[in-house]
Amino acid sequence: MTSRTSGPDRRDLLSALAAGAGLAACASAQAPAPTAVPAAVPATGPRKSRTGFPVLVGSANALAGMKLHYQRLLDGADPLDIAIDTIKVTEADPTDDSVGLGGLPNEEGVVQLDAACMYGPRHKSGAVGCIENILHPSEVARLVLERTDHCLLVGKDAYRFARAHGHEHVELLTEASRKKWMEWKETMSTNDDRLPPPPKLPHVAAARTRSSFLRDRVTGTIHVSALAKDGAIACCTSTSGMSWKIPGRVGDSPIIGSGLYCDQEVGSAGATGRGEACILAQGSATMVELMRNGASPLDAGLQTLERVVRQTKRQARWQPDLLDERGWPSFNLVFYVLGLDGTAAGVALYQPRDGGVLTYAVATPDEGPRLVATQALLS
């Protein structure tokens, strides 16, 4: 099913681009900028690419796939191949209830998946939203990238597209996930995503209950950003989305600029956690733009989280459940950030309240694939 974006053409293109970037840097040091360059080009320019230092960064549940596939990246494999093959390991794992097979369903008990991928050398993306009964939405996202002129297909038509490309129909609701859904339906269904009609004054008391629901609800997604040996960058995100979501809801994961984004001049970023907050902040595109303007991956991630906090406080004037009793976001959001120079970071709004440690997965030539603690903005 895997079809490679890489090949002689892509490698040639990439070397040509790298050579061109080098020439441009020389030219700007020695001669005035050509008048045709628009004034809006950021003064800091593209980040310097580091070749020969392949890196993977992503959510903690990507570790198993990284362990299987990182060696191929070290050997010179294409970053999109490795990002997707890493994610497919978790999509096929019935014990991970946040992605693919065994993913927690929507409020009707139907597993609806979102996935997207993006490829730096071509600056092209592909995505599927709300797709059902397909085991590897990440591969279908790649088909959208490679075999269409579009960026996003949704719902039944995304399913038909996948079937036309040979993907099998698979029942994704496992017994374990069905039981969790039924338990929620029988006991927790007042805690769902349907809001009452807009009140004249916020219903603070009712909001308190839902605030703890937002904090405790089961969430999860897988993201991987990959930097190849030759400096090519790519990323992929795949999810079953928020558990018990309203049917048809699409989160941040398949939205380019929100759940993932990469730019061959800068780096890559991705997100897991409350998708609505990430969409409203354009989280991944924001981090890439901050890096373009000189921020490190760590600073780009933390600054974007700070923006999310400010935006959430504004939203909470109408939806108080978005803040907890301390006045901070009642949900978590985690970002994975990778610079073109091979530096990486994982940041979160919070570490878990139970004293546990929220980790992210990273693989570098010196230490290989491992879990590292995320840096939290708030405590």
Ligand code: ASP
């Ligand atoms: N970001 C995902 C979504 O909003 C959910 C998650 O990562 O927990 O669909």
